[in-house]
Amino acid sequence: MPVISLPDGSEKVFDKPVSVYDIALDIGPGLAKAAVAGVVDGKLVDMSFMVQDDAAIKLLTVKDNQGLEILRHSCAHLLAQAVKQLFPSAQVTIGPVIEDGFYYDFAYKRGFSSEDLSKIEQRMHELAQKAQEVIRSTMTRDQAIAYFESIGEKYKAEIIRDLPENEELSLYTQGDFTDLCRGPHVPNTSYLKAFKLMRVAGAYWRGDAKNEMLTRIYGTCWADKKALKAYLHRLEEAEKRDHRKIGKALDLFHFQEDSPGIAFWHPKGTAIWRVVEDYMRASNTKYGCTEIRTPLIADISMWEKSGHAAKYADNMFMTHSENREYALRPMNCPTCVQVYNSQLRSYRDLPLRMAEFGVVHRNEASGALHGLLRVRSFTQDDGHIFCTEEQIESEVTQMIEQCFEVYRDFGFNDYDIKLALRPDARVGSDEIWDKSERALADALTNHGVKFDYLPGEGAFYGPKIEFHLQDAIGRSWQCGTIQLDFSMPERLGAKFIDQQSEKKTPVMLHRAIVGSLERFIGVLIEHYAGKLPVWLASTQVVVIGVSNKQDEYIQKIQTKLQNMHIRSQIDLRNEKIGFKIREHTLARVPFIAIAGEKEAASDQISVRKQDGTDLGVLSISEFSKLLSDEVAKKGLVTS
Incomplete structure (x- = not known):
């Protein structure tokens, strides 16, 4: 009679061998429906796995990181099944889980287009809704090679040939599709509800540039549609925040091929x-x-003693001088x-x-x-x-x-x-x-x-x-x-x-x-999406005049700000004030100080923040204190 130990310290006793699914069902129907896999004595297993002896068991749902990975791995298989149905001549290779999703590499002569992705994704949804049971089976190495060669999957057969001869291999079948895989997988395809194919890329077979180029399809998969929507929103937001685009727009840095990377x-x-x-x-x-x-440079012997030469040999820049070999550290x-x-x-x-x-x-x-x-x-x-x-x-x-x-x-x-x-x-x-x-x-x-x-x-x-x-x-x-x-x-x-x-x-x-x-x-x-806080901003304030009549006054303000170690610049261009404000707002300058005849006459400045907030007219000392207080919020104080 297997005694099952659960994570909360409780135990359940069964009078005969029992599946992980039945253990979950005994705990509660809700858990049995939600669980995607189990951990039996530290080993990941399918819900169909039979527990023969006493064991410690943990049930995984898509709320667990491991459960979400299983969901994504199963979605990779769903992708491969859809591709094989729509493009029978395509051969499947490998399809692992990656951060936030999965990919699968295919050998397909013409490759795939964005139009193909929409068709494949639609077929995946159709297959998921069929709730196809995912069934595990085993084969010997030679049996598996023969099987995949018989269905024209030469890449799978090549993978298996590199495995030990006496190793028993597991295969997973859903509907008309069978794949080599350690598993575990979801009980059936209806668990796959929130996924999206993202893009197509090229990838060499087994990561070797000497081998043929394959087509890689990337996808993402989440526990529910709400999580998928949130992820896609994050991607959109990440695109807006791309530091390369912002760096170019704000004139911060650039890269060129003379010094790649x-x-x-x-x-x-x-x-x-x-x-x-x-x-x-x-x-x-x-x-x-x-x-x-x-x-920056030391004799290679130092890196050999430290162990870095063995670890980073392929990634070290080497140079020679007077019959000695050196490395950039x-x-x-x-x-x-x-x-x-x-x-x-x-x-x-x-x-x-x-x-x-x-x-x-x-x-x-x-x-x-x-x-x-x-x-x-x-x-x-x-x-x-x-x-x-x-x-x-x-x-x-x-x-x-x-x-x-x-x-x-x-x-x-x-x-x-x-x-x-x-x-x-x-x-x-x-x-x-x-x-x-x-x-x-x-x-x-x-x-x-x-x-x-x-x-x-x-x-x-x-x-x-x-x-x-x-x-x-x-x-x-x-x-x-x-x-x-x-x-x-x-x-x-x-x-x-x-x-x-x-x-x-x-x-x-x-x-x-x-x-x-x-x-x-x-x-x-x-x-910060380029809107760096005041203490980090390359230009903390820009001072502009309503007209060129205020140029001398603006230069006087800048001198005071610079003496306080505030990073300021002035804009004396003969442009409309609205144009200048908009340009410096887009440049994400935290503060814009504006001087007209009135401000110049009263030794004051009109101040607005990057987000458009009007702070009104301030004296120079009031404005400098405002800047100092903003800088101090992040650990630095002007002096």
Whole structure:
């Protein structure tokens, strides 16, 4: 009699083997109808899975992340079924789940058009409404190869040939369509109610440019139509907020093929950069980090010792000089260790905190480049702390507080914390990894921070805490990290003299708060839709006159504002006042100050905000205080 343990601690006893569906039905008809899969002793299974023995079971609905992924995977199969019905000569290849949706790659000679997508989507809805039962079956490897070859699916057969000979394979059938898949899948196609095909792209078979080009169809799938509608709205909003478009419109930066993946920063963009960098420099000083600068290029032997050459070999820019091989640094950590190693350290020197705005280079594939968000050269707000094991928790706690403060000042109030654990490719013993992961988990727990685990996502030298920021339209951006590293200091020979006058290896904490300054500025632009708060805006106020008679008065105002370190500009063009106001409003300048004869005579200024709010006529001192107060809201005060 299987005894079923449920997540709430309760148990259910059955007098014979029972399916996951029947367990859900025993709990309640509503749950049986909503559940899409189960987790039996940690393994994902279909609702039809038979439980033979005692087991711990969790039921998944589309409200669970895993349940939503199953929904999306089933929708990929629905897409493939529709394509095969409408275009029988098309061959199916692979169709995985991705963030917010799925895709499926097809081998089809003429490819697919947007008109094809609408037909395919319509057929998908028709198939979903039929509530086709999704049935799991198994075959041996040889049986599966023979089956897919018999129906002309050579790509599936090729995939299976690469699998172990003795492996039992699972197949899923719905109506007239059968696909190779580990599963699980929804019980029937009626669960698929809210989906949309998004676009078509090219993709090489197995990601290899030497292979034939396939057609990839992307789609999205959600629990219900309301969630789908909200997602499509976010996409529309994201298009409006695209930092590349806004950056061009506001004259902040540009890219060109002479330096692919590396931004050319214009004066206005550089002004924003300086604000972010200066803010982080002040934050580092507040939290006890002293600033250093280290070389961009180092002998390849340094990167071999640190482990970066093995990890980033394909992404490192190399150069040669006088029969020596050098690399542009892909990370700042090894050069920082050299500063530490430049003199003998004592336990009294620890913790030793160093910060660097370090430029790194990575030879990213051209197809992966994306404005400021994915580049080949970027500046990290790196921090490296050398400490003893006993100091780990207090140092990590301080870093967490610094991160929270920085994110609040930049306008991010919602964020998720994740602890990324050991990857398959790593350096260091399991014992060290156990200790490292436990230390970061304890620091988070003892500080009252809620977090989720990310198995396999740690750095190659240690686990890391990740900060995922939520922007104004609900997108998540992974920015800051805190990484615990026992390995690199040992590999690079870092030592300190302990209280017993013996040499010991320090622990190294790596931390970045905004991460890549380029990427963070891109995120800020999209978060604020280009309407940056006063303290971040490249131009905080523009001063314009009703006519050229006020030019001298306007220049006098600008001098006063500049003396207060307010970023201002004047517009003396012989244009109509309405034209000037509209142009600077579109340029997202937070404040527009207007002077006519009346204002010039009374030493005042008429002020309006970027959103059109009229603040009336203010004295120069009143206006300067208004600007100072606005700047102070985000942690900076004019002086």
